[in-house]
Amino acid sequence: MANIIAIILSVLVGGGVAVILSLGTWMKQLAKSNIMGDTAGGFDEFADRIHFYYTRDDVAVGDKERFIRYYGREILREKGIEAPDMSYIDEEFPDDEDIPEVNIPLFKPLQE
């Protein structure tokens, strides 16, 4: 009985590992084959380096709010910069909108 269970588990685990490795291999090939030009200009193309004026390691997770509030907005205010609300433009694609059919004229014909 124990042997049968061991065989069933081996098939599940060994088969699972084989599927994962195969999926990993072919997914890599698929991405290489079908995704073209997936690169954008990076930091090095537009800037030299970041001037870090404040760094702290191994901080508590609870420090986040204080850090973001002070170094995000208040330090700018101290420098006389009033940071506006830079909320991002929603980049969601409004795919629910209909595209007009190509053959239907968008305008009224000249002579009717």
Place this chain on the structure above:
Amino acid sequence: MATLCKNCGGSLVFNPGKNKMFCKMCGTYFDVTDVDIKDREQLQKKKAVSAQKVYGSDDPSFMDCNIYTCNHCGGEIIITDTEVSTYCIYCGNPAVVFSRVAKRKRPEFILPFSVSRDDAIDILRMRLNNAFFVPKKIKEFNPDSVRGIYIPYWIVNAYHHNAAFVTGQVKRGKHTYTEYFERAGTVEFKNLTLDASKMLSDFLTEKLEPFDLTALKPFDENYLAGFYSDMNDLSEQEIANSANRRCDEMFRTEVIRDIPASSVRVVDSAPYTELNDDKIYVMLPAWFITIDYEGTPLTILINGDTGKLVGTFPFDKKKFISLTAAQSVLLSAIFIAIAYAFIRALVFSAVYMRGDAAADFLRIVFYAALPIGAVLTGAINRIKKFRYNLHLTTSRQTLRYVKRRQG
């Protein structure tokens, strides 16, 4: 029609291969600066008029659009609020809406197409032929729907201030800990390119980069002849927002490189970007090729300057599944045998081993599982990336941007 041949009166279009104006009728080439646009003042007076004004109809079944009269045949050309150059659907001649170029902010520079239409098609065809998983139907695409479009861009210099709260895994001795880091800093960004068209996704146009900005030419309407083009439709605030998003992304990437840990990610950041007053308005070239695949339109972009191709294609599912399944079956034989040996040893260790020996064995099993987990995570990330990129290529918003062009 914007520019006429000095010799025969035929319409001129810009030829990217020769970097000259070309007359399709007599085959003569002219330098762009040698071609004078006749009746420029008169053309500038010609305005695109709202269709509602022309027809006086407020019928909701008709959408409002602008009508421009072709200077060559008198046909009515329908244009949107932002289009600057297009083709006349009746006589096929290129048309530049001069009043718009003159009355709205004029681009300072333009990067003329250096990749011709045929080159763009060849690039796509060659790349597709080498793409193992692209279905055959896509490889045999119809090259008719190819449009060269000048995309409006802002080139900006910016001061960026940011504060990033970061987390990562730090290994100390035998144990790994999750730690948090704080980084605040400033950076000067130079010559940042921002697409100035609302209809095009920034994520898509960013992939078109880089453009050779040293090859920019002073703007001349002649370069538009034979291509479609749009004007900037972003407000100052939208340009600032776009720059802020882009700078924040790059700041985050750079901070991640600075943190001495693994699996680093930014938990939160507070970006602020101030644009300098020296921003430049330019037009940059791109080819848009639309391919229909089983009812799904795919819009492929090709940088009109470098020939860089941007697009993601659906894959041949049968080929992918059969290859994955075949490899899985082959590997299964090996891994089932290994797993069987492990399970037997595990049972043995649970029954007969004591203390450290059993713990060491379990540690070996754990470390053997780590690379498998990494492969699985990698595969999942690639699936997500593939889906996202395919979404950009099949985006109906991009399709609308291209399809609204006439012809």
